[in-house]
Amino acid sequence: MSTTPPPKKPDVRVNSPERRQLEWRDFSLDGYVRQDDKVRIIWRYVESLDLTILYDKIQAVEFQPGRNAVDPKILVALWLMATVESISSARALERLSQRDLAYMWICGGVSVNYHLLSDFRSQHRDFLKQVLTTTVASLLHAEVITLDTVAQDGVRVRASAGSSSFHRKPTIEKRIAEAKAHLAALEENEDSDDTSRGSSSAKERAVRDKLARAEEALKQVAELQKEQDQRRRGKDETPKEARCSTTDPDARKMKMGDGGFRPAYNVQVATDGASRIIVGVDVTKKGNDGQEMFPMQSQIIANYGKAPQNYLVDNGFATNDQITKTENAGSQVHAPVHGEKAMKKRGNDPFARKKCDTDECFAFRQRKATEAAQQRYKQRPSIAEYVNAEFRNRGLTQFRVRGLEKVQTVVEWYAITFNLLRLINLGLVT
Incomplete structure (x- = not known):
């Protein structure tokens, strides 16, 4: 019994690439x-x-x-x-x-x-600072920026170092000795053959860089130990040895937004309230914001010759010392009063003068009790948190460079880029 074979399916037609054909193209x-x-x-x-x-x-x-x-x-x-x-x-x-x-x-x-x-x-932080300052100064002259209200906030950004790179002084000294011995061995066994000279030089550079970072860590661990001893003075606590990173000696372990502690830098940003333009940036090695308000205000005054009229910060900035200095320099501080809710629950007046208050701190408390000041402070998240969110969205989640100077330079890039995008949104750059 014979069967009829099924009809053959026709070959498909497709456009295949032809890369060897010589062509003349008008391309620009x-x-x-x-x-x-x-x-x-x-x-x-x-x-x-x-x-x-x-x-x-x-x-x-x-x-x-x-x-x-x-x-x-x-x-x-x-x-x-x-x-x-x-x-x-x-x-x-x-x-x-x-x-x-x-x-x-x-x-x-x-x-x-x-x-x-x-x-x-x-590199070129001097150029980036010039761009930021001249841009803000020209906008200030054109009254796009008023400095009537400035909000400052800090954001912790992960450093290019691991938690395991933090060591005590004895371990750092051991790492220095090992690096010196390694470097001496490389210099002694250096091969004069041209084919291996480049590799040998690269190894020497790597060891010298490692040695330099370890020596810098040894200097900074001594400074950290002094700071810890001063904070513990008068307290009945067991002495702890300070630790410093041999990968990035300038990095410090800080409490991050998720509650964990990791090597990081504290990026400080000050933003104009009317235009949402960044008017000042800085990077510190301190894990809290308690001493950062007055230095930023001083930077703004030095660059533009004018103190912000209203200075908005969160609770971490509002220490008595910083409030006093900032108010004396010509700005009115707007921030939450420490322990305000707890004092109200106990029936105490959080806006009454305290024993430790200076005249400036008392004026700050009295101003915070007014409805106008409370409404003004509500502007802070839309000014300061907006910049932080933009920095995160642009990839500022972890630094790729090491050292405070290089980290500050990278932050300047983000600030200039943020301001450029704001100028485009405002129709000032087309």
């Missing part, structure tokens, strides 16, 4: 980027900045040997664009500059590598 990077793309706004903003500080540091000059330097405009624009898009990795930015149209458009055929990008991001 500028033609592939829309006129209203944000990358063009960023580039125009960079062109409006005074980059003299950056150009003065370039050693490549005409009629002298050496390669051309990468234009600082490119590097500034790349990192502004990267920060807007929550990119903090120099390696990731290098890849994007080779395959993403927006970043390729910024480069315009100029190649950049991650070493250059990484070094540029963590």
